[in-house]
Amino acid sequence: MLIPGVPVKIKGLNKGVQQEILSCPFPFLSGAQTVLSCGREALYYGIKLLKHLPQRAHVPAYCCKSVLAPFKKLSIEINFYDVGKHLEPIIDKKSIKKGDLFLLIHYFGIPQDIHSIKQLCEKFSLILIEDCAHTLPDPQSSCPMGSTGVFSIYSLRKQLLVPDGGILVVNDNSLKERLSIIPKPKLKKVPLKKWLIMNFDKIAFFFGWPNTLKIKDALRDKISSTENIFYSSLLNEKVEISYLTLKVLSNVNFSEIVKIRKRNYYWLVDKLKDIDQLKIPFPILPDAAVPQAFPILVKKANYICAFMRKNGIGVDQWPGVELPKEVLSKFSGTFVWINSLILLPLHQDLKESHLKKIVKILKKSLKLCLK
Ligand SMILES: Cc1ncc(COP(=O)(O)O)c(C=O)c1O
Known part of the structure; x- marks a missing residue:
């Protein structure tokens, strides 16, 4: 999956x-x-x-x-x-x-x-x-x-x-x-490369194969440098947007998205709160929260992240390879987040069965990586 x-x-x-x-x-x-x-x-x-x-x-x-x-x-x-x-x-x-x-x-x-x-x-x-x-x-x-x-x-x-x-x-x-x-x-059509990547993930989500994360990680330097895709448009001062984005935007039910993400967030809090090897920095969401992902802090976050991605779970560390060179180790608070954060998926397409799978693989990775 x-x-x-x-x-x-x-x-x-x-x-x-x-x-x-x-x-x-x-x-x-x-x-x-x-x-x-x-x-x-x-x-x-x-x-x-x-x-x-x-x-x-x-x-x-x-x-x-x-x-x-x-x-x-x-x-x-x-x-x-x-x-x-x-x-x-x-x-x-x-x-x-x-x-x-x-x-x-x-x-x-x-x-x-x-x-x-x-x-x-x-x-x-x-x-x-x-x-x-x-x-x-x-x-x-x-x-x-x-x-x-x-x-x-x-x-x-x-x-x-x-x-x-x-x-x-x-x-x-x-x-x-x-x-x-x-x-x-x-207004423009979606560039073919982006369209293929979007649909590749979609097919893999519905049919459980292939693990596109493995392929993306292997090709990271070549295809996922957002710097090349987006920064170039800034330099050219060319403002473009695809029809697809506008069509999606005009149909979004924002309240529904907020509801699902908050529900998924608290489901994960409940299942993970008693695990000693991880910290939940935000166990309670403030009023205006619309979580994008579920942040946890763990030791050996990079190993755990790699293990989970190999097993098909789209976890991330942020900012990962996008960390600016200028940020030196003198920012001790920042470095805790860079080194220890893992973001678990909780977006609006995920149901309880997906969350269960995320928790299962996370527990397995903690056992293997932190023994
Ligand atoms: C905190 C933050 N601000 C701004 C941006 C820029 O957004 P975009 O990639 O749409 O240009 C990003 C993108 O990754 C981000 O993480």
Whole structure:
């Protein structure tokens, strides 16, 4: 059985593409919105909307290369900050200056304490950006992730079976009127390579063979460098989005996704809470949570991850090979996460039978790897 780490099913497709979806993919959010090719492109254009380009950005050391790409392209100096036991920012107040950008990542769909971060940003006149690339907004929440920062960004390809898609949500009224400076995306068909990869996983999920994870891991350097696929579009300033993404987006039942993911999350908490060899850093989900995966902390995480993937479970370490070179070992909080985290799948396509299989293989790998 293959259990992919990201969704593989499409639930309902609109025949035509509704143009409204391009300007309001999340109708339950009050911010002005626009759809772009990917999350980093949304970050890039969000920063470009600002009236003055900031000189410096405070970015968590626990990040991936793609987060840094827009800052580098805009020649904004990056100042890394560490994260703590609950992934909260650890900020050296001496390093911040009025007008700097402050990037907050809601890792794996677990919301940060947005109220205290907002207060800090107000106190020091920082421009707060919410990075929601690991999640979707919850329509039922009174304060969904992404509704507080000056602007926020989302990345769709880890949340839905889509080949591309980034969403920029602008909450600051003075920036909303400037949205027209962002190029309108050109609609395109899904590139064949991406379409084949998407369907390969789907077939493997339904029929249990082959274990596409093994093949992908073997080919990692060649096919899964997102840097090549996405960064090139930023450099060309070419904004494109596939019809398929828009068709999927116009049919998503966000409340249903939130419900399933939370249910799967608590099922896993229940089954894993008494295992001594692992830690569950977030046993209780805050209100606005829309988990992308189930984080656990273990010793020898890389061995356990490799064992589970060999056995068809789409677990991941984050950011894995996407860790930026600039992040040095001086960020001790960050290094705990880099070395010990494993993300277990819990997305909306998974039923109890899949979760049981995940737990079974996890227990087996703990026994073998930690003996
Ligand atoms: C935290 C975070 N922010 C932003 C991005 C960029 O999203 P995209 O890959 O859609 O450009 C990623 C992608 O991996 C990410 O993990």
